Amino acid sequence: xxxxxxxxxxxxxxxxxxxxxxxxxxxxxxxxxxxxxxxxxxxxxxxxxxxxxxxxxxxxxxxxxxxxxxxxxxxxx
Numbered sequence: 001x002x003x004x005x006x007x008x009x010x011x012x013x014x015x016x017x018x019x020x021x022x023x024x025x026x027x028x029x030x031x032x033x034x035x036x037x038x039x040x041x042x043x044x045x046x047x048x049x050x051x052x053x054x055x056x057x058x059x060x061x062x063x064x065x066x067x068x069x070x071x072x073x074x075x076x077x
Contacts, residue, residue: 001027008038015042016049 001023003011008031014020015028032039 003027003031005031005035005038008032008035012042012045016045 003024008015008028011020011024011028014024020028032042
């Protein structure tokens with residue numbers, strides 16, 4: 001079994017939670033070993049997850065969500 005970048009995107013939540021089947025886990029690991037873009041994305045998501053677990057939910061200013069989304073949209077151009 002192999003996965004594409006798009007298929008791995010769908011599997012990301014379960015991958016990060018350790019809830020993939022053994023076949024899916026193996027295919028995801030194989031893909032991550034050969035795809036720098038997906039490996040970078042996983043590393044970033046794991047970092048965010050670690051920070052969230054360490055600090056928990058923080059109260060952000062009311063406009064923070066809109067500013068974060070705007071910043072992310074600028075990066076994706």
